[in-house]
Amino acid sequence: xxxxxxxxxxxxxxxxxxxxxxxxxxxxxxxxxxxxxxxxxxxxxxxxxxxxxxxxxxxxxxxxxxxxxxxxxxxxxxxxxxxxxxxxxxxxxxxxxxxxxxxxxxxxxxxxxxxxxxxxxxxxxxxxxxxxxxxxxxxxxxxxxxxxxxxxxxxxxxxxxxxxxxxxxxxxxxxxxxxxxxxxxxxxxxxxxxxxxxxxxxxxxxxxxxxxxxxxxxxxxxxxxxxxxxxxxxxxxxxxxxxxxxxxxxxxxxxxxxxxxxxxxxxxxxxxxxxxxxxxxxxxxxxxxxxxxxxxxxxxxxxxxxxxxxxxxxxxxxxxxxxxxxxxxxxxxxxxxxxxxxxxxxxxxxxxxxxxxxxxxxxxxxxxxxxxxxxxxxxxxxxxxxxxxxxxxxxxxxxxxxxxxxxxxxxxxxxxxxxxxxxxxx
Ligand code: GDP
Ligand code: IMO
Ligand code: MG
Numbered sequence: 001x002x003x004x005x006x007x008x009x010x011x012x013x014x015x016x017x018x019x020x021x022x023x024x025x026x027x028x029x030x031x032x033x034x035x036x037x038x039x040x041x042x043x044x045x046x047x048x049x050x051x052x053x054x055x056x057x058x059x060x061x062x063x064x065x066x067x068x069x070x071x072x073x074x075x076x077x078x079x080x081x082x083x084x085x086x087x088x089x090x091x092x093x094x095x096x097x098x099x100x101x102x103x104x105x106x107x108x109x110x111x112x113x114x115x116x117x118x119x120x121x122x123x124x125x126x127x128x129x130x131x132x133x134x135x136x137x138x139x140x141x142x143x144x145x146x147x148x149x150x151x152x153x154x155x156x157x158x159x160x161x162x163x164x165x166x167x168x169x170x171x172x173x174x175x176x177x178x179x180x181x182x183x184x185x186x187x188x189x190x191x192x193x194x195x196x197x198x199x200x201x202x203x204x205x206x207x208x209x210x211x212x213x214x215x216x217x218x219x220x221x222x223x224x225x226x227x228x229x230x231x232x233x234x235x236x237x238x239x240x241x242x243x244x245x246x247x248x249x250x251x252x253x254x255x256x257x258x259x260x261x262x263x264x265x266x267x268x269x270x271x272x273x274x275x276x277x278x279x280x281x282x283x284x285x286x287x288x289x290x291x292x293x294x295x296x297x298x299x300x301x302x303x304x305x306x307x308x309x310x311x312x313x314x315x316x317x318x319x320x321x322x323x324x325x326x327x328x329x330x331x332x333x334x335x336x337x338x339x340x341x342x343x344x345x346x347x348x349x350x351x352x353x354x355x356x357x358x359x360x361x362x363x364x365x366x367x368x369x370x371x372x373x374x375x376x377x378x379x380x381x382x383x384x385x386x387x388x389x390x391x392x393x394x395x396x397x398x399x400x401x402x403x404x405x406x407x408x409x410x411x412x413x414x415x416x417x418x419x420x421x422x423x424x425x426x
Contacts, residue, residue: 001328001412002031006262008220010250013227014266014320016236016274018300018307020332020415021267022046025062025223027413027423028265033218034070034210035063038253039243040225041078041111041138043131045301049418053094056301059084060091060102061223067097070213072206075107076243076253078115078138079150081195104199105206105255106151111138112163113191114170114183121179128239129276131302137173139242141166150203153196163188207255214260222250222261228320229274236366239278247324265412266326268317270334270399271343273307275300279366282310282346296336311373313346314406319359321409328412330425331400334392335384335416344373345402374402384417389424 001009011028013019026048029035037044037059046057048065057064059079061071073079088098115134119125122137130136141147146165153159167183174181210220224245229235231245243249251258271292274280284292289309292298298307320326337343348357349369360366379393386392392400392414404411413425 001028002219008261009263010222010247010261011265012224012247012324014268014317015227015272016229017227019267019269022048022062024267024330028221029063029066029069032069032221034213035061035221035223036072036074036254037061037077037223038074038250039076041135042080042083042133043135044225047301051419058087060087070101072103074206074254075105077108078111079108080111081199102202103204103206104150104202106203108150109142109147112188114167117181118170118173121174121177121181136242153200222254234323236278263327264324265328265330266320267330270331270337272310272313273298275305275307280308280310282313282371283308284310296333311344311346315359317407321407326409329409330413331411332415334414338382340378342378343376346371347374348372386416
């Protein structure tokens with residue numbers, strides 16, 4: 001993806017998350033100087049399989065497994081410091097050098113224990129099927145201007161009123177939910193006092209650091225979390241996460257000018273999955289759903305929940321191509337379809353007798369529409385050893401060509417297995 005004029009690339013999920021962003025970021029980080037997460041938090045689970053070891057990264061950018069790459073957590077992330085330290089300590093135990101090359105924006109908001117409490121106790125969170133990581137409540141506090149930021153830890157003596165304001169709000173919500181749980185101001189303050197020195201040692205003006213690096217020609221990867229259909233504006237609202245997952249979010253979430261981003265790579269599975277509730281127009285029936293779940297090991301990397309599975313939805317990905325300005329696609333998990341007799345792509349929807357090809361905003365419509373499919377012969381042979389497009393079976397190439405044509409973005413990568421080396425394209 002990187003060349004002399006393409007120096008800053010954003011990688012986004014172009015479905016409902018878990019498309020394989022971690023794998024693609026790891027592959028692309030080979031040639032990057034910086035990798036920056038720009039939104040979400042510990043709701044993300046990005047898997048990187050090196051072959052001899054596998055890692056699930058939640059808040060730390062997936063570039064961390066390349067020793068020379070600097071990694072940053074941008075201002076747009078809601079950061080859970082306890083989980084961050086657990087993640088760092090695990091990586092260090094696994095022999096990955098982290099300290100000194102991981103930076104945290106001092107403008108990032110913190111996920112505090114009461115955010116997780118509110119997420120766990122809220123019936124609205126249950127209805128959406130959130131990850132329970134406190135993401136929604138932390139973003140609510142950020143937008144409601146009662147958040148606590150990394151920079152606030154520099155003035156521990158001034159922290160109490162900030163925490164009290166957040167805890168009061170959380171407690172009002174908890175009592176409205178009829179919960180017996182309570183936010184504890186002293187415990188939260190004690191926790192922050194304990195965590196502050198270690199976190200402040202990583203605190204940085206991330207926007208400034210990457211802008212300086214970009215000026216000196218650095219290759220910068222911006223790593224999205226979740227997927228475009230989980231974006232708070234463009235997703236299947238209210239069944240979404242609480243951040244801007246799409247490429248526009250990368251500019252605000254990393255502190256860059258939108259025009260400083262030169263390319264956007266959309267990661268998609270060769271089929272579709274979603275974890276949590278909400279519309280999934282191409283969802284399989286139970287039999288095929290179970291088969292693909294087993295073949296693709298479709299269980300959430302964070303919560304272990306079974307992922308719902310369906311056919312590739314070209315309406316969804318064409319929509320994602322538009323809202324992200326995708327310059328290319330990475331299609332992952334092609335190998336998962338290797339044994340199927342036939343495969344389908346959704347090309348449009350039928351809604352009350354009408355044919356539609358643009359993804360609707362209306363959640364009621366989404367519940368009511370029927371996917372229309374184009375069918376393809378299965379290739380019935382293993383793709384996992386292919387390293388060039390020419391090495392793929394003709395039927396698989398035909399399937400990919402149709403995806404490319406329907407989505408309107410070129411396929412730059414095809415992934416045929418979990419491992420770093422199981423990829424076509426560079
Ligand atoms: P992310 O959240 O977008 O980074 O994706 P996840 O890591 O949550 O989920 C993707 C899953 O698919 C992980 O278990 C990956 O190891 C796996 N994966 C990625 N690419 C491929 C592929 O091409 N083939 C197969 N079989 N698995 C893949
Ligand atoms: P990665 O980065 C898939 C889903 C949850 C729920 C909704 C809101 O690994 O692709 P939240 O906890 O964010 O308030 O939950 O979003 N969700 C994800 N689904 N992959 C993810 O991240 C997700 N992060 C959140 O299941 O439906
Ligand atoms: Mg994931």
